[in-house]
Amino acid sequence: MRITDVRGRVIEMPYPRPFVPSWAPEGAHRAMSAVIVEVETDEGVVGVAGGDMGHGTGPMLLAAVKDWIRPQLVGLDAFATTHVANRLRYVAEYVFPRPWVVGVAVWDAVGKACGRPLYKLWGGHAGSVRAYASFGEVRSPAQRAEDSLRVVEEGFQGIKLRVHSATIDEDVAQVAAVREAVGPGVAIMVDANQAAARWRYAPDGSRLIWDYDRALATARELAGLGVAWLEEPLPRHDYRALCELTTASPIPIAGCEHNRGIGQLVRMLEDGCFDIFQPDANESEEIGALRDFGAMAAARQRRVIPHAWATGLGVAGNLQLCASLPNCDWLEYPYDPPVIVPEVFHSMLTKPLLPDSSGMVGVPEGPGLGVELDYATIESLTVQQV
Ligand SMILES: [Mg+2]
Structure with a gap:
């Protein structure tokens, strides 16, 4: 099962009122900024994952996906997860320190291909x-x-x-x-x-x-x-x-x-x-x-x-x-x-x-992460994608 594409997007989820996390000395946050990544394969299986990318770092991950991660992963066997991990470590050392959400998406594809939840x-x-x-x-x-x-x-x-x-x-x-x-x-x-x-x-x-x-x-x-x-x-x-x-x-x-x-x-x-x-x-x-x-x-x-x-x-x-x-x-x-x-x-x-x-x-019993995405909502929240 070969990886054919890696895509990413940044979403912004507005908060009902400004939120002042204990770790934000600079002041209130008005929205949660997060990323969603998709790993497409030649078997039609698409792995997804997402994470918090606060402080404006989501666009940096998207740049890494476009210029580094996609070229590094396309063509790899998705089941070769240790190989994928090493490619992501290369990105983490030289480009962007937190590419790991892409690894979760690869595993989601593996779980979906096996028909079993990851755990x-x-x-x-x-x-x-x-x-x-x-x-x-x-x-x-x-x-x-x-x-x-x-x-x-x-x-x-x-x-x-x-x-x-x-x-x-x-x-x-x-x-x-x-x-x-x-x-x-x-x-x-x-x-x-x-x-x-x-x-x-x-x-x-x-x-x-x-x-x-x-x-x-x-x-x-x-x-x-x-x-x-x-x-x-x-x-x-x-x-x-x-x-x-x-x-x-x-x-x-x-x-x-x-x-x-x-x-x-x-x-x-x-x-x-x-x-x-x-x-x-x-x-x-x-x-x-x-x-x-x-x-x-x-x-x-x-x-x-x-x-x-x-x-x-x-x-x-x-x-x-x-x-x-x-x-x-x-x-x-x-x-x-x-x-x-x-x-x-x-x-x-x-x-x-x-x-x-x-x-x-x-724990969701569906394959991979066991969750399904609401793409209508995601589209409405998307502020950038590659
Ligand atoms: Mg903590």
Whole structure:
């Protein structure tokens, strides 16, 4: 089954109101920008995938698709996924660091050709994965307590809060208010979003917000609130500090959504940088290699819980990965009403991926990613294509 074409498009999904993610010191976002790629084959099978391409990087991926990825992949056997992965690594090293969504689309074509969902091709057996509601904004403790109660009533068993306040006391106050509201039975995760340089500074760029001492002090405070993990507390390349923090912290330390490539992932695993690794099938490395990485991490008693702050199509790829991993017990599900809701994030799918009343998201049983695209909606959202 030869690859005959690779196409890409950028879509913009308007938000119902401006959204101020904790990781956007520059201000409110008015829309979610994302990409959709299609890999066409000579057997008529078309693989699709999609991911978040914020901060205006979608057009850069399209340029890479047109000038590099398409010429590199056309003519290859789609089943030769390790060969595809190496071609994408070449692109990642020289042209654009996040071409991995194309690898997910190739795998979607493989699954469709086999008539099986990817997680079954990869040995998974769980038909559903427990989802946690991943919030995106920093809101007042009282507001977050109310928000959390509502999503727990809807069925979610876990919630991820963002902390990005000036002081530890303010960060902890939000988490404490939520713990008091939801009680001891709900998992609370805390994401500091400190791994990437642009998020580590005060809005005016004048000073660092977090350092090692603040990360450890925060972890100790959060331990008293029964927090499930502290995510991205330090710069992504400070391997030594991450290892020291993971060793010293009373709660699990999670991260690596921004560490690219299998080389970095293996290095961080060997160095013990995290208790929980969070590579993203669309952002971090080729999805088949992430399945392999999951096995390596399982052999070291580490969990792999992929990052999945993405559209419904982006979540679909990570959901197949989650369901195939022996050491993954949560699915990140972007959900922060009234803005981050399936009506916006899943609008490119004919059927949104919805959690049930127990907060479980069923893995689609259709072939490949198991999802179908709503092309009428996609056309209306498309702002650029190649
Ligand atoms: Mg994160």
